[in-house]
Amino acid sequence: MNKEEEYMDWEKDAPFLASLKKEQPFKIPGHYFEDLTPQIISEVKLESLKQNLFTTPENYFSDLKSQLFSQIILEEIKEDVIKENAGFSVPSNYFNESSSIIQQSVTGQNNKKRILKLSIIRYAAAACILLTTSFGIYFNIQQTSSVSSQLSEISNDELENYLQQHTDATDLSIIIDNLEDKSIFDIDKSQLSSSELNDLLELTP
């Protein structure tokens, strides 16, 4: 060691200081250094736990700034829109009058008018249904009576001829069904001609 380089001559400048015995004058609690190592290791472990306790998604902090700015801009736009009533307008004094309108509705003044309006509509609907039904019945009766009247105008001979010409084997079942009508058998057979009797016998099973 170079004596000059390390200023070893200081002892000449301070002979009293140089004569003092270099000793540690400070006291420490008993076993302090024995306990210090485990104490520091515990502190370090706690510190490590603190650091690793929570994790953040990848690139969280790098993206956070831009996300925050976007959020701020959105909030500003929202505020502007609210200030300008979102582009919609209302009639003048709407909000001043709206409270009285609502109160009137609650007290029922408007309800009466509404109930009346509703009743008129109901009665009109009922009348329409009644009229439609009546017309239907009327025309039905008319049609039925007109068929009967038209038939009454046809003579018995014409009817007989029509029936003779247009009766076929398929009508036999209808005739059989009508045999129960005993009035048919109440015909005075003595008044029938022999050809009529033959025809009747042919038809009767």
Added chain:
Amino acid sequence: MEDSLILQKFEDEKTRHEAFSMLLEKYQQKVYWHVRRIVLNHDDTDDIVQEVFIKVWKNLINFRQDSQLYTWLYRIATNESITFLNKKKTKNNISIDDLSEQLSENLSEENYFSGDAIQKKLQEAILTLPEKQKLVFNMKYFDDMKFQEISDVLGTSVGALKASYHLAVKKIEKHLTSRD
């Protein structure tokens, strides 16, 4: 235990805690006494030493080995001690002189100081020195550190450190030989 072995073990996550225990065993007393000579009070020293080693744990992985491990430890310890004293000064709203007076009260406490009257007078003389001179004197006189090592700790040129030490020695000699 070589510093290089401690650092090598610390790089491996499996042996990191073991390496740190080795580092503590080797340097905790040196760091403690370095801090204790600056702040004098044991309890404050204890807090600072723990803070120092927590910082060491966090940053040792980034240690570049372009300086010696123990000068790096001393640098952290010195910075933490000065930060602590500055905080104390600000918190209590007191001047440097008042702070020195407060620190010197620690020398009167029997639980913390066992030195004789001359030792007490030496510590009081050190307290009168400006901060940089105090640090240089402590590291040179008590720890026998080389000026280059002290330069690594304080970031001051060797020449400036020699001048500081020379001034400090003269002031202390004067204080010790005075009749007060």
